[in-house]
Amino acid sequence: MLTSSGLSFHQRSCLTLLVLLLLPLPSHSADPDPLQDFCVADMSASPSVNGFPCKASSQITSDDFFFDGLSKEGNTTNLYRWSVTAANVLAFPGLNTLGISMNRVDFAPGGLNPPHSHPRATESGVVIKGKLLVGFVTTNNVYHSKVLSAGQMFVVPRGLVHFQLNVGKGKALAFTAFNSHLPGSSVLSFNLFASTPSIPDAVLTKAFQVDDDVINNIRSKFGF
Numbered sequence: 001m002l003t004s005s006g007l008s009f010h011q012r013s014c015l016t017l018l019v020l021l022l023l024p025l026p027s028h029s030a031d032p033d034p035l036q037d038f039c040v041a042d043m044s045a046s047p048s049v050n051g052f053p054c055k056a057s058s059q060i061t062s063d064d065f066f067f068d069g070l071s072k073e074g075n076t077t078n079l080y081r082w083s084v085t086a087a088n089v090l091a092f093p094g095l096n097t098l099g100i101s102m103n104r105v106d107f108a109p110g111g112l113n114p115p116h117s118h119p120r121a122t123e124s125g126v127v128i129k130g131k132l133l134v135g136f137v138t139t140n141n142v143y144h145s146k147v148l149s150a151g152q153m154f155v156v157p158r159g160l161v162h163f164q165l166n167v168g169k170g171k172a173l174a175f176t177a178f179n180s181h182l183p184g185s186s187v188l189s190f191n192l193f194a195s196t197p198s199i200p201d202a203v204l205t206k207a208f209q210v211d212d213d214v215i216n217n218i219r220s221k222f223g224f
Helices: 009-022 188-193 201-208 212-221
Strands: 082-087 101-107 112-117 123-129 131-137 143-149 153-156 161-166 172-178
Touching: 082 112, 101 112, 101 161, 112 188, 123 131, 131 172, 143 153, 188 212, 201 212
Parallel strands: none
Antiparallel strands: 082 101, 101 172, 112 161, 123 153, 123 172, 131 143, 131 161
């Protein structure tokens, strides 16, 4: 369950707006419509085609429908000076089959949520604190972007490559919402230069029109 600790009235209002406006109707969900009131995920079972099996009704408690993981600031001590705290079905089993999830995204000064895509969901978001450059690229290679401040929203259509960059002087915070209980995330830099096994150098050198040394230098940044 989200708390308002440390947030101003304006920030709390932004967060409330996110919750009210970004939770999609079932008919607009990227996931199949549920056939029951809820299906709290049985995380001890293997996932099926579109979710986890339901926990037995006798084992369900009120705690299954509440989650406080988004109330805590994430650790931004990393390569990109950024952190994502996910509230998807893997962290919040009560979302199973409901077609919704959220993320908390924290940015240190200069922090970057690197170019990535969500293969199973459209993303909407609201900036709670700071100033973010938000951008995405269409399948026609058209780049759309805008610098957003607290209270301003954005949307990224399903599957398109996008990013957020902290362009303010201090920390930044955003909350994002998805019309899938498990939207997935494909980070381009990791996909291309930190996959296991590695993509052959011959593919990457030709794709980027560079020498092997350039590819190896980029790989070294990711520990390869």
